[in-house]
Structures are given as structure tokens and as C-alpha cells.
Amino acid sequence: MRLHNKVLTVMTAAACALTAAPAHAADRVPVAVVWMGDATSLESGAAKTVAEVNAALARTVTARPIDGAEDRKALVDGGPSTRVQLLLRRAEQSFVKLKYAEAAADYETAEQLLLQEVPLEVLRRQIGDVERNLLACYDQLGKGVEASRAAERLGWAAGSNEDMKRLLDKYWVSRAWMPALPPVTVEAEPAGAIVFRNLRELGAAPQTMSGGDPSVDAVDVEAPGYRRGHRELRAGETIKVTLQKEDRLGVLVDAIRAQAPDAAPRDVAAIGRRVGARRVLVLLPDGPKKLLGRWLDVDKATWAADSARVDATGTPAMERLAAYVAPKEHAAPAPLALTAGAPQPEKKKSIGPWGKWYTWVAAGAVVALVGGLPIAKNVGDDSLTVKASH
DSSP states (O other), X not given: OHHHHHHHHHHHHHHHHXXXXXXXXXXXXXXXXXXXXXXXXXXXXXXXXXXXXXXXXXXXXXXXXXXXXXXXXXXXXXXXXXXXXXXXXXXXXXXXXXXXXXXXXXXXHXXXXXXXXXXXXXXXXXXXXXXXXXXXXHHHHTOXXXXXXXXXXXXXXXXXXGGGHHHHHHHOOOOTTSOOOOOXXXXXXSTTOEEEETTEEEEESSEXXXXXXXXXXXXXXXXXXXXXXXXXXXXSOEEEEEOOBXXXXXXXXXXXXXXXXXXXXXXXXXXXXXXXXXXEEEEEEOSXXXXXXXXXXXXXXXXXXOOEEEESSSHHHHHHHHHHHSOOOOOOOXXXXXXXXXXXXXXXXXXXGGGOHHHHHHHHHHHHHHHOOEEEESOOSSOOXXXXXX
């Protein structure tokens, strides 16, 4: 009986160790979950959905969520471009309700994010809509100075503004008759960075231009892989701009969100490397009640061959997504004999009184602990099944 108890203790400890090993964080693949829906979907419970997927991942044997609560949040919230979209949506809701002051406040915040935080291509694409709506709000609020500034900046945008002709005629002030201001020279690092004045390209730095009105005019400097530099344009000075590497996670998320549903694999892989993930699961709303999921191998920068379509809510759906992205477990190894030349016991075959299961375990435990070969499984009172792994 004493031997029996000791053997039970040893085997229980070994079984616990084997069960716990695959679940150890270091042995599980870190997965980044990225929300690819637009600003509207963010207001419909996206954060809750991604949190539930991450919780389901934490319960899998072969995968886990990435470390870092802030990174997980940024993968849902996005960056400045997403915030601009949310602000514009809220401003439009205020505008149609004739709440012009509230609308103007949100449009102004969106304007500053566009001017200072987003890539140049996003700024160029959206500045026209923002200034157009600001001009309309300022007109309704009787803010002539602010309306003139909006009319001036509306001229930065490409395309025709015929729909705003009445307000442009009312507020736009020509500066053609004004004397030229002392010139400004713009120097930049890295070499080859491109200089823009009021969104019009001038060429590679250094560049010299006539001075401007800092309340209206601006200089931008941009280079691939770097965060855009934005400065007010004054007169008679040298502007030195040193660009910083663009590694903001939110900006990277905005970039692939703008490509939905066909984000470039290299851009998705860059997000995975940024947050220490080996797989990236992107989620995209597919109508009001469904979600599409697809995962990417970060090391190979390739998409999985299949995708998953599940309900937008509910624990079973989130478990399906977690199982879809988690690596599959390895199959159990084939059974081996206990000793060379010795016959292997038949599965679930009854053996004599001295062949009780604990007698076999006592002998096998020594081999298991020393050689790491046989493992007892499916044990009954009078039967034994032996499998080995190596």
C-alpha cells in the first residue's frame, strides 16, 4: 500500500506537468487581433467583441493574446485618421440638428488632427470636407475671421468648390495685392525629404519660399517611413525639421483599415512585428450580424488559405475564431514497447493478481522519470494501456 501511494503521487505529479506544459505562455503563439471595421462599427461594440476573442484565445492550448493592454486597445481604436472619422461623424450629427457651435468644435479638432498627425495623403483627401463644413458653420455663427481662414484653406484642396461659391465670394480675401514677405528657408533630415507649402509640392529640401501668414499658411515635410513634420509658415526665418520614424501603432492600424477588406500582407505583418505577434487575426463586420476573420503568418507575411465567418456576438462564435487562428495541436505519438524485445501488453487486457496496474506502474515510473519514455494512460483497476513519447 505504501508503494502504491508513492507511485500514485509520482504519476499524478507527472500528469500535471504534462498537462500544464503546453499551456505555458512561452509555448503558445502570440496573436494580435485587429479590428478592420470603420468608425461606425467602432461605436457598435467592437472593443467588446475583440476583448471576447482575446479571452477565448487565452483559453486555448496553443495560442494567447499579445502582451500589453495599450497595444490591444490600439488595435481596435486605431490612430488619428480613425479619430478624425469619429469626429466628423459626430460633427455631422450636430450640423443636421442645427447645433453649429458643437459641430464647429468637432470640425476644428478634426482639422488640427489632419494638419498635424495624419499622413499627407490622408490630409489631402479630407481637408476639403473639413474646411467646407467649417466655412458653413462659421457663416451661421457670424464668425467672419474664422470663415475667411476656412475659405483660404479650402483652396488647398483639389477639385472644384462650386457648391461653396457664394460663401467663398463672401469670405475669401485675395492676397495678390499684398507685398511679398521676407523669404523662408526649410531644411530637413533625412536627406531627400519633400517640402510642401499649403499642400503644394516644392521639391526636396532645402527649399526657399516667400514668407506667409502663420494663421493660415503652413509648411509640411514628408519622407517614406517617417512621421510628417508640420510647421506654421512665418517670414524671414530658417525652419529646420528633423523627422522621426513613423512607428505609431495607431497609424499602422489606420493604414490597413483604409485598405479593408484587402490589406497588403506586408502592412499587416508590420503590425504583428510591432506588437510581438506571430499571427495577426483581422476581423471585419460582414453585415449587422456576422463577422469575417482571417489570419496572417507574420514571419512569412502570407494569409491563411481559409477564412472564418461567424456570428457577430456570442461565446461560441468567439471560441470558433480563437480555434481558427490557434495552431493545431500535434497528434499523439504511436505507442512503443516498455523494453526491447518484451511483448507489449494488450490494451485493456486483464492480468493476474501480481500483475495489478500499480505493480506495472511501479516499474514503469522509474523508466518514465529516468528515460522519459513510457506514459500510462486509460488505466483501470485490472488493466493497462501503455503509450510512449519521444
